Amino acid sequence: MTITTAPAAGAVAPRQHTPVRRPSLLRLTAVELRKLVDTRAGRWLLITIGLVTAAIVTLQLIYARDADQTFLNFFVPSLLPVSVLLPVLGILSITSEWSQRTALTTYALVPRRERVVAAKLIAVSLTALASVLTSLAVAAVGTSVASASGGAGTWQLDGSLIVNAAILQVTSVLMGAAFGLLLLNPPLAIVGYLLLPTIWGVLGEMVRPLRGPAGWLDTSRTMEPLFSSDALTGEQWGRIVVSLLAWMVLPLAAGLFRTLRREVS
Amino acid sequence: MITVENLTKRYGPHPAVDDVSFHCEPGTVTGFLGPNGAGKSTTMRMICGLTAPTTGRATVAGHPYRELPNPGREVGVLLDASAQHAGRTGREALTLSAYTMGLDKREVAAKLDLVGLNAVAAKRRVRAYSLGMRQRLGLAHALLGDPRVLILDEPANGLDPEGIFWMRGLLRDFADRGGTVLLSSHLLREVEAVADRLVVIGGGRIVAQGDKNELLAGGGTVVRARDVAALRRALDAADLSAADSSEGLLVQADAEAVGQAAADAGVALAELRPAGGGGLEQLFLTLTAGESTKEAVR
Numbered sequence: 001m002t003i004t005t006a007p008a009a010g011a012v013a014p015r016q017h018t019p020v021r022r023p024s025l026l027r028l029t030a031v032e033l034r035k036l037v038d039t040r041a042g043r044w045l046l047i048t049i050g051l052v053t054a055a056i057v058t059l060q061l062i063y064a065r066d067a068d069q070t071f072l073n074f075f076v077p078s079l080l081p082v083s084v085l086l087p088v089l090g091i092l093s094i095t096s097e098w099s100q101r102t103a104l105t106t107y108a109l110v111p112r113r114e115r116v117v118a119a120k121l122i123a124v125s126l127t128a129l130a131s132v133l134t135s136l137a138v139a140a141v142g143t144s145v146a147s148a149s150g151g152a153g154t155w156q157l158d159g160s161l162i163v164n165a166a167i168l169q170v171t172s173v174l175m176g177a178a179f180g181l182l183l184l185n186p187p188l189a190i191v192g193y194l195l196l197p198t199i200w201g202v203l204g205e206m207v208r209p210l211r212g213p214a215g216w217l218d219t220s221r222t223m224e225p226l227f228s229s230d231a232l233t234g235e236q237w238g239r240i241v242v243s244l245l246a247w248m249v250l251p252l253a254a255g256l257f258r259t260l261r262r263e264v265s
Numbered sequence: 266m267i268t269v270e271n272l273t274k275r276y277g278p279h280p281a282v283d284d285v286s287f288h289c290e291p292g293t294v295t296g297f298l299g300p301n302g303a304g305k306s307t308t309m310r311m312i313c314g315l316t317a318p319t320t321g322r323a324t325v326a327g328h329p330y331r332e333l334p335n336p337g338r339e340v341g342v343l344l345d346a347s348a349q350h351a352g353r354t355g356r357e358a359l360t361l362s363a364y365t366m367g368l369d370k371r372e373v374a375a376k377l378d379l380v381g382l383n384a385v386a387a388k389r390r391v392r393a394y395s396l397g398m399r400q401r402l403g404l405a406h407a408l409l410g411d412p413r414v415l416i417l418d419e420p421a422n423g424l425d426p427e428g429i430f431w432m433r434g435l436l437r438d439f440a441d442r443g444g445t446v447l448l449s450s451h452l453l454r455e456v457e458a459v460a461d462r463l464v465v466i467g468g469g470r471i472v473a474q475g476d477k478n479e480l481l482a483g484g485g486t487v488v489r490a491r492d493v494a495a496l497r498r499a500l501d502a503a504d505l506s507a508a509d510s511s512e513g514l515l516v517q518a519d520a521e522a523v524g525q526a527a528a529d530a531g532v533a534l535a536e537l538r539p540a541g542g543g544g545l546e547q548l549f550l551t552l553t554a555g556e557s558t559k560e561a562v563r
Binding site: 020021022023027028030031034035038039040041096100101102103104105107108109110111112261263264265 | 306310313314315316317330331333334335336337338339342344345347348349350351352353357358361362364365366367406
C-alpha cells in the first residue's frame with residue numbers, strides 16, 4: 001500500500017541563489033513575440049493579416065485575366081492591406097501594456113524600460129518580415145494554382161522587390177509602434193495613426209503651397225515606389241527617409257522619452 | 266531588506282508622499298498602514314522604481330530597484346492584483362514572467378499550486394477571475410522568482426477569511442525563514458495579526474513607526490460619558506485631542522490626565538480605561554484622526 005503525503009502547505013522559503021543575471025534582449029524579444037499571440041485579440045489580428053493575403057490572391061485567381069496571373073501580380077497587391085494592418089499590431093503591442101495595466105508587471109520585472117521597448121520593436125519588426133514571407137508563400141500557392149488552371153503562372157520576381165517589400169512592412173509596423181509609444185492609448189494611437197497621414201495627404205492635394213512638402217512628408221506618396229521592382233532613385237530614397245524621420249523617428253524618440261518617464265500605476 | 270530615505274513625491278504643489286523614511290529588516294513583516302489615499306501605494310511604487318520620487322531614495326537588498334539586474338529574483342512585487350491582461354490565462358501570465366526571469370517552467374505549476382489555483386482555474390482567462398483569485402495569482406506572481414523580499418500592496422483585498430488566514434501563515438513563514446515583507450493594508454486586524462513592525466502613514470507623512478507591541482502599548486485612553494459634548498469641551502479645555510471610536514472617545518493621554526480634565530469640568534464619566542482591547546484599530550484611529558477626513562475633502 002502506498003501512502004501519499006500531502007505537500008507541506010504554504011511553505012515558501014526565501015532561497016539563496018546564484019548571482020542573478022539580467023534577461024538578455026533575445027529573451028525579452030521572445031517574451032514580446034509570445035505576447036503578440038497569447039491573447040485572442042492578438043492571435044486574430046495575425047490570422048486576419050494572413051487571411052487578407054490569401055483573400056487577395058484568391059480574388060485575383062477568380063477575376064484577374066489569365067495573362068496577369070503571375071507571381072509578381074499575386075505578391076504586390078497583397079502588400080498594401082497588410083501594410084495597413086501591421087501598424088495596428090505595432091500600436092497594440094506597445095499600448096496594451098498600459099490599457100491592460102500589465103506595464104506594472106512588465107516594468108517591475110524589467111525596470112530598464114528602454115530594453116522592453118527595444119524588444120517590442122524587434123518583435124514587431126520580425127512579425128513584419130514574417131508577413132512578407134507569408135505574402136510570398138501565398139503568392140507562390142496562387143501562382144501554382146494559376147499555372148494549373150490556365151493562368152500565366154510566371155515566376156519572375158526581382159530580389160529588389162522583396163527587399164522593398166520588407167522595408168515597406170517593417171517601416172509600417174514601426175510607424176505604428178512609434179505612434180503607440182507616443183500616445184500610449186490604443187484608440188487614440190490607432191485613430192491618430194490612420195487619420196493624421198490621411199489628413200496630411202488630403203491637405204497636400206488641396207492646398208497648393210503644401211504640395212511640395214507633401215511630396216517629402218506624405219508617406220503614402222513617398223513609399224509608393226517601394227511597390228515596384230524598379231530600382232529607386234536617390235531622390236526617392238531621400239523622400240522616404242525624410243518622411244520616415246517625420247512619421248517614425250520623431251514620434252519614436254518622443255514616445256521613448258515619454259515612456260521612460262511615465263509613472264506606472 | 267528595504268531602506269527608504271526621505272522619499273517625497275509631489276504632484277504639483279500637493280505632496281502625496283512627504284519625507285517618508287523607514288526600513289524593513291530580514292526576518293520581519295512590516296505592516297504599512299494608512300487610510301486610503303495616505304500615500305501607501307505611491308511609496309511602494311517609488312520603492313519599485315515605477316514612480317520617480319521628487320526627492321529621496323529607496324533601496325532594496327542594498328541597491329536602487331532600477332539597478333537590480335533581475336529584480337523578480339530578488340523582490341516579489343504585488344502592487345495591484347487587477348493589473349493583469351484580461352485576455353490571458355492565469356498560467357500564461359505567470360509563464361511570461363517566468364520566462365522573463367529565466368525560470369524553469371515547473372516554477373509556474375509549483376506556485377499556482379502553492380496559492381491554491383487549480384488546473385481549471387489556471388486555464389481560465391483572468392477576465393473571469395474573482396478579485397480573490399486575482400490576489401492569489403498576484404501572490405503566485407510575487408513568489409515566482411523565489412525572492413528574499415516581498416512588497417505587497419493590499420494583498421488581503423478580496424480574499425475570503427480562510428484565504429486571509431492562509432496568507433497570514435504564508436507571510437509569517439516567509440519572514441521566519443529570513444525573508445523581508447512589506448505589507449500595506451487598511452485592514453487593521455490583518456496587519457496586527459502578522460506584522461512585527463508597523464509604519465503608519467497619514468496624509469503622506471509617517472505618523473508612527475516602530476515595534477508593534479511598543480506602539481500598541483501606547484494606545485491611549487478610552488473615555489465615555491453620558492454628556493459627550495461636555496466631555497469633548499472638557500478635553501479641549503485640557504488640550505487633549507480626542508477621536509471617536511466604537512467604544513467612546515479615544516484620547517492620547519493617560520487615564521489620570523483624562524480623569525482630571527473631566528473632574529475639572531465637572532463631567533461625570535461612565536467609563537475610563539486604557540485602550541488596548543481594540544489594539545491597533547484604536548492606535549490607527551488616533552494617529553490618523555483628521556487625516557482621512559482631510560483626504561476626503563481635498
